[in-house]
Amino acid sequence: MKPLLAMLALSMLSTSVMSAPLSEARAAALTRQLQAIVDDPAMPLPGLSVVALRHGEIVYSAQFGSKRLATPGAPAQPVDRNTMFRVASxxxxxxxxxxxxxxxxxxxxxxxxxxxxxxxxxxxxxxxxxxxxxxxxxxxxxxxxxxxxxxxxxxxxxxxxxxxxxxxxxxxxxxxxxxxxxxxxxxxxxxxxxxxxxxxxxxxxxxxxxxxxxxxxxxxxxxxxxxxxxAPANIDDVATLYRKREKDGNETWDPQGPWIAQADDFGVEAxxxxxxxxxxxxxxxxxxxxxxGSLRISTNDLAQIMLMLMNGGNYHGQAILQPHTVDLMFARQWTLTGDGENGNGDSDYFHGLYHAWGLGNQQFTDTSIVSRGRAGGDRLVQGGGFTGVGHLGWSWGLNALFVFNRDTKDGMIYVSSGVGANPDLQPGSFSSEARFQERITDAIYRGAIKAP
CATH class of the missing domain: 3.40.710.10 (DD-peptidase/beta-lactamase superfamily)
Incomplete structure (x- = not known):
């Protein structure tokens, strides 16, 4: 059995926060900041779930918005700690x-x-x-x-x-x-x-x-x-993915229009x-x-995977992987050299996102560059300072991050279940990611991981 954590009540019914070893003031400030990102009219998000780990412990876990939006026949269902997302890559x-x-x-x-x-x-x-x-x-x-x-x-x-x-x-x-x-x-x-x-x-x-x-x-x-x-009970926990764009064939975004289900609309059809x-x-x-790209899992279960890997493959006394296997998985296998056809990799893909790779994991090198006239690279936080291993996810409007530093045992996980505007029109200021993604990651890092 996983330990139950007390719930910290908030004024927003669509938001729930797990109690964590952050000060009450610091946790509340981070929650307000993330809620503001979710509610930003320039890029509203239907649902968001985040987990932060510091020195090998979960210090913050919060959920915002709806896993299924209201329809004429049913009320909205809030994201909670059991909500599973199709986490893309x-x-x-x-x-x-x-x-x-x-x-x-x-x-x-x-x-x-x-x-x-x-x-x-x-x-x-x-x-x-x-x-x-x-x-x-x-x-x-x-x-x-x-x-x-x-x-x-x-x-x-x-x-x-x-x-x-x-x-x-x-x-x-x-x-x-x-x-x-x-x-x-x-x-x-x-x-x-x-x-x-x-x-x-x-x-x-x-x-x-x-x-x-x-x-x-x-x-x-x-x-x-x-x-x-x-099982049907588990299906009910799977979040629907949304965009304010037609699902098939129509690439026109309408930020003022309705949310349109893109995938996992199981409130309509099993x-x-x-x-x-x-x-x-x-x-x-x-x-x-x-x-x-089709795994369904909650951010809190992703956090259990992260903890297992932080502990050398050990999970509550059980060896899921041996320490040498974990070391091998995260050993650097490829590092970008050169550029374009003169290099050893597609450095122009998604504005220079990939600079290093392990066995099935991206290695975030804290690189910020200018690519095709806009910010690019794999930097995770404003001004730099966080390197790690993990993976990004993006599909059907969902966007996600799973990353941790093996030395410090600090980690960040977030999953958003959709976007309300074209993210290509809101590029980041220091990385390949869209600006709203940078804001989420930077808020988690400064609010829950970086020493005050």
């Missing part, structure tokens, strides 16, 4: 925990030719003599690309997507024609679909159930990649299995389960 970080557990058990090897696990020869056809390894997939240096798609129906075998002559191979857009495997960083979702497929081939069970067995169940986390397996799921063959297509 933070899912990649959590998937990597399961991958590293299989590496720890000796079932997978980082530098093996993944052909040996997949059961067919897999090569980038432009570089046929270069094996592709699990390490390359985890570090976005595999030479795979998203241009050919990165999520496929249950009846598709990825062999038919990746191998010339396959029925879904097309023009071979899944492969880079210019960069050999292991040579060049480019952030690619498809890497994680292949990782999940390899995990299934090795583990002998569906990716979502494998993740439950390896990580979620031992930690008693209420989390999962496949909603059709969730989740169902994708067509053909009953005939899915384990180890053929892990993209079905969204290992790159």
């Amino acid at each position: 933070v899912s990649k970080f959590v998937t990597a925990l399961g991958t590293m557990k299989l590496v720890e058990q000796g079932k997978l090897s980082l530098d093996m030719d993944i052909s040996d696990v997949l059961g067919y020869r897999l090569r980038n056809p432009h570089f046929p003599d270069q094996p592709i390894t699990l390490r390359m997939l985890l570090t976005h240096t595999s030479s795979l690309r998203d241009e050919g798609g990165f999520k496929w129906a249950p009846d598709v075998d990825l062999k038919d997507v990746l191998v010339p002559g396959g029925r879904f191979y097309g023009k071979g857009d899944a492969w880079s024609a210019t960069h050999a495997p292991g040579r060049y960083f480019e952030y690619v979702n498809f890497n994680w679909g292949l990782i999940a497929t390899i995990m299934e081939r090795d583990g002998g069970e569906r990716f979502d159930r494998l993740m439950r067995r390896l990580i979620f169940d031992p930690m008693r986390l209420k989390a999962g990649f496949y909603l059709a397996d969730f 989740p169902t299995a994708p067509p053909g799921m009953d005939k899915y063959v384990i180890g053929t297509n892990g993209t079905v389960f969204g290992p790159q």
Whole structure:
């Protein structure tokens, strides 16, 4: 059982705050600041959940707004500590925990030719003599690309997507024609679909159930990649994602218009299995389960994962991962050098966001640059001063951050369930992030982590 923390009542019914070892005045000031960000008419947020950790302890946890907005037939439902969000690419970080557990058990090897696990020869056809390894997939240096798609129906075998002559191979857009495997960083979702497929081939069970067995169940986390397996009570805890923009086809934002549900609108329709799921063959297509972006989990359960990693893989006396596995996961694998085609990575992607990478995790180097006429880089707080490891998430309006410093054991987690205006029109002042994202992170850092 997790310890219950007393609730600190606030005047706003849409806001709840967990008591924490911050002074009452400091916690109240941070809460007011975050509430002002949520309510900012320039970029209103439908819901926000944050957790701050300082020196290895949760010192602040707060929720704002609604997990489901009011409709003519139902009142709004507030975000609370049990609210689960589809955390977008933070899912990649959590998937990597399961991958590293299989590496720890000796079932997978980082530098093996993944052909040996997949059961067919897999090569980038432009570089046929270069094996592709699990390490390359985890570090976005595999030479795979998203241009050919990165999520496929249950009846598709990825062999038919990746191998010339396959029925879904097309023009071979899944492969880079210019960069050999292991040579060049480019952030690619498809890497994680292949990782999940390899995990299934090795583990002998569906990716979502494998993740439950390896990580979620031992930690008693209420989390999962496949909603059709969730109990109805858990479905009710999943937040709907919103934007003030049409869901499909219409890229026009209307900040004065209504919130439009983008994903997980389970107040209207319960989740169902994708067509053909009953005939899915384990180890053929892990993209079905969204290992790159479809994990549903609460910020408070993400905080439990963070605490486990801060403690060298130990969680309440149980070794979820061994310390050497945690060290290996966060060991620097790639660092940006040069620029553009003269460098070793796509430095222009999202205004210079990526500067270093571990095994399934971004390494935030506190770099602030100017990229294409605006602020860029991976800096997390105004003026600098915080480096860490973790991951960002962005999809369907949701935006998220999971990051911590292994030396100081300070960490920040936030998830917002949508945006009310085009974030591209509100760029950050010191990083690649939009200004509202910078404001959230900076508020958490100065309000809960940095010494007063």
